Amino acid sequence: MTTNSSISIPGVTASNIDGELLWGFWYPALRSEEMHGRALVTSMRLEVPLVLGRDAAGKAFALRDVCPHRAFPLSAGSCDGQTVECTYHGWRFDAHTGQCKEVPSITADSRLQCDRIFAGSFPCEERDGYVWVYLANSEGRAVDRTAIPPVPELPKFSEDFRITHLTADLTCNMDTGITGLMDPAHGPFVHQSWYWRSRRSIREKQKTFEPIPMGFRMASHAPSANSGPYKLLRFYGEQVTTQIDFVLPNVRTEIVRCGSRWFTNRTTVTPIRRDVCRLDFVAAWNLFRWFPVTPVLKFFGKRFIGQDQDVIERQQPGLKVQPRMMLIDDADRQARWYFQLKAAYLASQATGAPMAHPLDGPVTLRWRS
Ligand code: FES
Numbered sequence: 001m002t003t004n005s006s007i008s009i010p011g012v013t014a015s016n017i018d019g020e021l022l023w024g025f026w027y028p029a030l031r032s033e034e035m036h037g038r039a040l041v042t043s044m045r046l047e048v049p050l051v052l053g054r055d056a057a058g059k060a061f062a063l064r065d066v067c068p069h070r071a072f073p074l075s076a077g078s079c080d081g082q083t084v085e086c087t088y089h090g091w092r093f094d095a096h097t098g099q100c101k102e103v104p105s106i107t108a109d110s111r112l113q114c115d116r117i118f119a120g121s122f123p124c125e126e127r128d129g130y131v132w133v134y135l136a137n138s139e140g141r142a143v144d145r146t147a148i149p150p151v152p153e154l155p156k157f158s159e160d161f162r163i164t165h166l167t168a169d170l171t172c173n174m175d176t177g178i179t180g181l182m183d184p185a186h187g188p189f190v191h192q193s194w195y196w197r198s199r200r201s202i203r204e205k206q207k208t209f210e211p212i213p214m215g216f217r218m219a220s221h222a223p224s225a226n227s228g229p230y231k232l233l234r235f236y237g238e239q240v241t242t243q244i245d246f247v248l249p250n251v252r253t254e255i256v257r258c259g260s261r262w263f264t265n266r267t268t269v270t271p272i273r274r275d276v277c278r279l280d281f282v283a284a285w286n287l288f289r290w291f292p293v294t295p296v297l298k299f300f301g302k303r304f305i306g307q308d309q310d311v312i313e314r315q316q317p318g319l320k321v322q323p324r325m326m327l328i329d330d331a332d333r334q335a336r337w338y339f340q341l342k343a344a345y346l347a348s349q350a351t352g353a354p355m356a357h358p359l360d361g362p363v364t365l366r367w368r369s
């Protein structure tokens with residue numbers, strides 16, 4: 001379990017980066033466009049090997065990519081639109097529930113109850129161009145599908161919008177990847193550039209945060225004057241506001257509004273294994289319709305994410321010999337809340353008691369970035 005033990009320097013907390021995985025959430029497993037026709041596609045999330053596909057009606061399904069018979073990868077088999085057949089001994093499993101439908105080797109008088117055999121299966125939904133899986137446990141044991149929360153959805157504020165996606169792998173555990181999403185202090189150093197911000201543009205910021213279920217919100221505010229892309233929105237001559245939410249396990253969502261125009265984006269950092277994460281970024285907007293926003297966003301977005309990928313990679317040898325991170329003052333307060341939320345979630349999972357929220361009301365943080 002994550003610990004946040006105080007050490008003796010005033011204003012400094014050390015946090016243990018233990019990379020504990022969080023079960024009981026939806027995670028993006030694939031881009032929708034990676035699944036074609038009846039083909040079976042593999043993915044790994046939270047160290048669970050998955051095989052995904054679509055049934056005859058086009059609905060996505062996700063099974064554990066391990067045959068319950070002799071552990072053969074089901075992804076080597078085929079899907080007939082309703083069942084997935086293992087190619088080793090031909091057992092067939094319902095694509096959505098994993099229930100065994102046929103064991104070809106048994107004779108008519110066999111007492112084997114194949115319907116009592118299950119391949120692991122996971123609730124699966126498509127949203128915003130992603131195939132999401134609900135990972136309640138690593139084996140794909142049945143969960144009450146009516147009792148799980150809805151799939152996360154990117155907020156949109158009009159019928160007519162554009163959407164784009166970016167993906168990158170991060171060679172770190174989920175804690176390093178996620179705290180990187182809420183680390184304002186690295187901006188002017190790692191993301192220095194003429195179009196974003198310079199090191200000299202560093203200035204004092206003050207932001208108000210409030211608790212929300214499973215996370216915290218940077219309350220709606222006018223974006224920082226030293227942040228390049230927001231300046232473009234001045235074109236519309238209306239007040240620009242931005243609001244940023246973080247919710248467990250791994251979701252950062254930003255909503256930018258400017259009159260009837262809007263731009264929203266969401267970043268998730270999902271563990272593939274304990275030491276590698278997949279960053280998924282999706283943005284939607286209804287502004288600058290006369291301008292090719294998508295290629296520009298992809299170009300700058302790739303560079304921006306690449307800068308994070310690079311520092312994370314170079315941080316890894318150090319983290320091996322010094323796994324504890326220092327969390328200082330208000331600049332690292334969000335990271336500390338993340339660890340507290342995570343610890344509270346794990347504790348509530350273990351005890352069944354309601355989850356204790358680290359924030360009991362609005363808090364104003366001040367830092368320079
Ligand atoms: S290993 Fe899958 S049917 Fe035997």
Ligand SMILES: [Fe+2]
Pocket residue numbers: 180186190191308
């Ligand atoms: Fe960054």
